[in-house]
Amino acid sequence: MLFSDLGLGSEVLRAIEDKGYTTPTPIQEQAIPWVLQGRDVLGCAQTGTGKTAGFTLPMIDILASGRARARMPRSLILEPTRELAAQVADSFDMYGKYHKLNMALLIGGEQFGEQVKKLDRGVDVLIATPGRLIDLIERGNIMLNDIKILVIDEADRMLDMGFIPDIERIVGFLPKMRQTLFFSATMPPEIRRLADAFLMNPREVTVAPPASPAKTVTQALCVVHEDDKRKALRHLLRTEDVKNAFIFCNRKRDIAVLQKSLVSHGFNAGALHGDMVQSKRTETLEAFKKGEITLLVCSDVAARGLDVQGLSHVFNFDVPINAEDYVHRIGRTGRAGRSGRAFTIATPDDGKQVGAIGKLIGHDVPMIAIDGLENPPFDEEGGRDRRRRRGGRGGKDEGREPRREGRGGRGRDRDRGERSERPERVEREAVEPVAAEPAYQPRAEAPRRDRDFDRDRDRDRSRGGRDRDRRRREDDDDVPVVGFGDHMPAFMQRLARPRPAPAPEPGQEG
Ligand code: AMP
Numbered sequence: 404m405l406f407s408d409l410g411l412g413s414e415v416l417r418a419i420e421d422k423g424y425t426t427p428t429p430i431q432e433q434a435i436p437w438v439l440q441g442r443d444v445l446g447c448a449q450t451g452t453g454k455t456a457g458f459t460l461p462m463i464d465i466l467a468s469g470r471a472r473a474r475m476p477r478s479l480i481l482e483p484t485r486e487l488a489a490q491v492a493d494s495f496d497m498y499g500k501y502h503k504l505n506m507a508l509l510i511g512g513e514q515f516g517e518q519v520k521k522l523d524r525g526v527d528v529l530i531a532t533p534g535r536l537i538d539l540i541e542r543g544n545i546m547l548n549d550i551k552i553l554v555i556d557e558a559d560r561m562l563d564m565g566f567i568p569d570i571e572r573i574v575g576f577l578p579k580m581r582q583t584l585f586f587s588a589t590m591p592p593e594i595r596r597l598a599d600a601f602l603m604n605p606r607e608v609t610v611a612p613p614a615s616p617a618k619t620v621t622q623a624l625c626v627v628h629e630d631d632k633r634k635a636l637r638h639l640l641r642t643e644d645v646k647n648a649f650i651f652c653n654r655k656r657d658i659a660v661l662q663k664s665l666v667s668h669g670f671n672a673g674a675l676h677g678d679m680v681q682s683k684r685t686e687t688l689e690a691f692k693k694g695e696i697t698l699l700v701c702s703d704v705a706a707r708g709l710d711v712q713g714l715s716h717v718f719n720f721d722v723p724i725n726a727e728d729y730v731h732r733i734g735r736t737g738r739a740g741r742s743g744r745a746f747t748i749a750t751p752d753d754g755k756q757v758g759a760i761g762k763l764i765g766h767d768v769p770m771i772a773i774d775g776l777e778n779p780p781f782d783e784e785g786g787r788d789r790r791r792r793r794g795g796r797g798g799k800d801e802g803r804e805p806r807r808e809g810r811g812g813r814g815r816d817r818d819r820g821e822r823s824e825r826p827e828r829v830e831r832e833a834v835e836p837v838a839a840e841p842a843y844q845p846r847a848e849a850p851r852r853d854r855d856f857d858r859d860r861d862r863d864r865s866r867g868g869r870d871r872d873r874r875r876r877e878d879d880d881d882v883p884v885v886g887f888g889d890h891m892p893a894f895m896q897r898l899a900r901p902r903p904a905p906a907p908e909p910g911q912e913g
Contacts, residue, residue, distance in 0.1 A: 409435040412464045414501035419460070422497060428453030433608040434584075435461050441582055443605035445598050449588035450557075450710070451734060452610050455494045458554050458584050462528070463499045465552065471505060471525035475549035479577070480530045481570065483560040485510040485681060486688065486709055488530050491556070495528055504528060511535045512681025519544050533561070533569035540576060547576040555601065558587035558594050563725075567597065574601055589727065620717075620737035624747045624757065624768040627776050633664055635748050635773045636720055640670060640698070643744060647691070648716035650700045651732050653724060661720060662700040672698040703728055709735065719747040722756045726763040746771075754781030 406419050406427055427435065430448045437444050438461035448454045462478060471477050482488040492508045499506070507521040509531035515538075522529075522545055529536075529545075539545045553574070555561070561570055583602050587594050598605070627635045636650070650665075652658045655676045665672040673687045673696035690696045692711055703723070714736045723729045729747070736743025747768060749757055761767040772778045 404432050406431075410439045411435065411460055412467065414467075415460050415463055415498060418498045418500050419456075421500075424456075428457070428610075430454045430608060430610045431457045431460070433610070434458065437606040437608070438462070438582075438584060439464060441465075443582060443602040444584045445602055445605040445607045446584065446586040447588075447590050447607070447609040448586060449731075449734075454556075454586055454610075455491055456498065458556075458586070459491070459494050459498050462552055462554075463495070463502055463504065466504055466527045467502055469527075471527045472549065473525050474522050474544065475546050476507070476522070476526045476529035477549055478528050478552040478554070479536075479547065479550050479573075480528065480554040480556060481536070481561070481573065482530065482532060483557050483564050483566060484704055485512060485532055485684065486704065487557065488532055489685070490710060492530050495530070506530065509535045509539060510681065512684070515539070515542075515544075533566045533573060536573060537569055540573075547573070548578055550577050550581055552582045552584070553577060553601075554584045554586070556586050558585060558597065559589045559591065562591075562593055562597075567593075570597075588731075619742045620733050621742070621744045622733060622747075622768045623745070623771045624749055625771050625773050626749045626751060626753075626778055626781065627773060628779060629750045629752075631773075631776045632720060632748050632750065633661065635776055636661075636718060637665075637668055637670075638773050638776070639718065639746050639748075640665075643716060643746075645697070646713070646715035647694065647697045647711070648699070648718055649711075649714065649732070649735050650698055650718045650720050651723070652700060652702060653721040655702055657721070658700050658702060665698060665700065670698055671696055672700055675699055675701040675704060677702060677704050703732070711735065713741060715743060717743065717745040719745070722747055722749045722753040722760070724756065726756070726759040729760045730764065749781075751779045751782045757781065 404427060406416055406424070409427060409432070411419075430446060430452045431454075434444050434446055434454075434457040438458060444458075446454060446457065448457070458480075466477060469477065480488075480491055482491060488508060488510050492506060495504070495506050504527040505521070505525060506528040507518060507526040507530070509518050509529060511532055511534055513535075518535075518539070522539070536545070540547070555570065561567060583605075585598050585602055585605070587598075590598075625635055625639075640648075650661065650672075652661060655678050658674050658676050662672050662674040673691060675684060675687050675691075679687070687696065687699070688709070691699045700720070717733050717736045719729070719732060723732060733743075733745035736745060747757075747760075757768070
C-alpha cells in the first residue's frame with residue numbers, strides 16, 4: 404500500500420515524500436481512510452507505531468478547507484505531557500508545511516500572553532495539555548464550540564495522571580456534532596468505557612501491542628544492594644558502549660542527586676522531570692537530541708512517546724513501580740528497527756515488581772552480575788511498603804557521594820524468594836535479545852497515593868486551590884498513579900453497580 408492509495412491530498416503527499424516516508428505504517432493504513440471519511444476512530448496503538456501521522460495527516464487535509472475564527476479553534480488535540488504536545492506540534496509543522504494552517508500549542512509552564520495572542524488570531528489546530536486548556540477556558544480566552552475534530556491521545560496515560568475529570572470537563576464544552584479520534588496504548592475497562600462515552604459508532608483500529616519496539620531491545624537485570632546502585636550504574640555506563648541513554652528514576656527527588664553524582668564522576672549527564680520549568684525542560688531535551696548531553700536522568704515524563712532517534716541504552720536506576728512503565732521505558736531504545744540495550748538495577752526489595760514485569764512481558768528478564776559488587780538474592784517480602792524503609796540505616800558508600808536514603812539490605816535475613824538463585828555471571832555478548840511481548844493486564848488495584856501528594860492536595864483545597872491541584876497533576880508526571888482521584892466521572896456513575904455513589908467531598912467537582 405502507498406500513501407497515495409489512502410485518499411490524502413497532493414500537498415500532504417508532498418510533505419510525506421519530503422520526510423522520506425515510503426509506505427504507511429499499519430496504523431496509518433487503517434486509520435487514515437476512516438478519518439478522511441469523517442468517522443470516529445478508536446485506535447489501540449502506542450507511540451512508535453506512527454500514530455501521530457495517522458491522525459495529523461488526514462486532519463491537515465480536512466482542515467485545509469475553511470477558516471478559523473478568533474478564539475474559536477477548529478480542532479483540538481489533547482496530550483498528557485508538554486513534551487508530547489510539543490512533539491505533535493512539530494509533526495503538524497512538518498506535515499502541514501504546504502498548507503496555511505494556524506496552530507497553537509497550549510502547555511503549562513509557558514507565558515499566557517503569547518498563547519492568548521495566537522488564539523486571538525484564530526487557530527485551526529489547538530494542541531494542549533488539559534490543565535492549561537482549562538485555565539484558558541476559565542479565563543474566557545477560548546471557546547470550544549467550533550471544534551470539528553477532537554483527538555484524545557495517550558488516553559491510558561491521561562488516566563494514570565489523573566486527567567480524566569479534566570478531559571470530561573473539556574469534552575463538556577465541545578459541540579456534540581464533531582469527529583472524535585481516541586488513541587490509547589492499552590484498553591483497560593476504564594478506558595473502554597470512556598471511549599464509549601466520547602465516541603459515536605467508532606471504527607476500531609488496533610496495531611501490535613508494545614511488543615514491536617522491544618523486539619530489538621536486549622534486556623538485562625542486576626540485583627545489588629541499595630547502596631551499590633550508583634556503582635552498578637557507573638560500571639554499566641563504563642563497560643557498555645553507550646552512545647546516549649535515558650536513566651530512569653522513580654522519584655523526582657532522586658533525579659537531581661543521581662545526575663550530580665554522575666557529573667561528579669565525569670559523565671555528561673542532564674536531568675529531565677516535571678518540576679523543572681518548561682524552558683529548561685525543552686532546552687535539556689534539545690541538548691540531548693543534539694548529542695550535547697549524552698545521559699539524561701529522568702522521570703517517566705520521558706518514558707512515553709518521546710521520540711529520540713537512535714537511543715542506544717535505557718537504564719532503570721529504579722525498578723518501575725508499574726510493570727507497564729517498564730515496557731514504555733525500554734521502548735525508548737531499539738526503535739525503528741535499530742538495536743538497543745536496556746538494563747535494570749534492582750535491589751533485594753524489588754522482587755515483587757521484577758516478578759510483575761516478568762509476568763507482563765511473558766518471561767524473566769535475564770540476570771547479570773556486576774563485577775566487584777555483591778549480587779544478593781531478592782528478599783521474600785520484596786513488595787513491602789518501600790516508604791517504611793526510607794530514612795533507615797544507610798550502608799557504607801563512597802565518601803564523596805551524597806548518601807542515599809534507605810536501608811542497605813546488608814546483614815538482613817536473606818530468605819530465598821521466588822527468584823532466589825544467585826545470578827549467573829553473564830558476559831555482555833552472551834545476553835541474548837529477548838522480545839518483550841506484554842499482554843495488557845489491568846492493574847489489580849489502584850496504586851497507593853503518595854502521602855505528600857495527598858497532603859499538598861488537601862492544603863491546596865483548603866486554600867480554594869483546585870486549579871493548583873490540577874496544574875500540579877499536570878506537572879507531576881511521576882507522582883504515583885492517581886487514576887480518577889476522588890472524582891467519580893459521570894459516565895462511570897451511569898454504569899456503576901447498584902450501590903449508592905459516595906457523596907462528593909466539599910470543594911470537589913461533580
Ligand atoms: P509516532 O508513533 O507517531 O511517535 O512515530 C514514531 C516515529 O515513526 C516518528 O519518528 C515518525 O517520524 C516515524 N514515522 C511515522 N510514520 C512513518 C512512516 N510511514 N514511515 C517511516 N517512519 C514513520
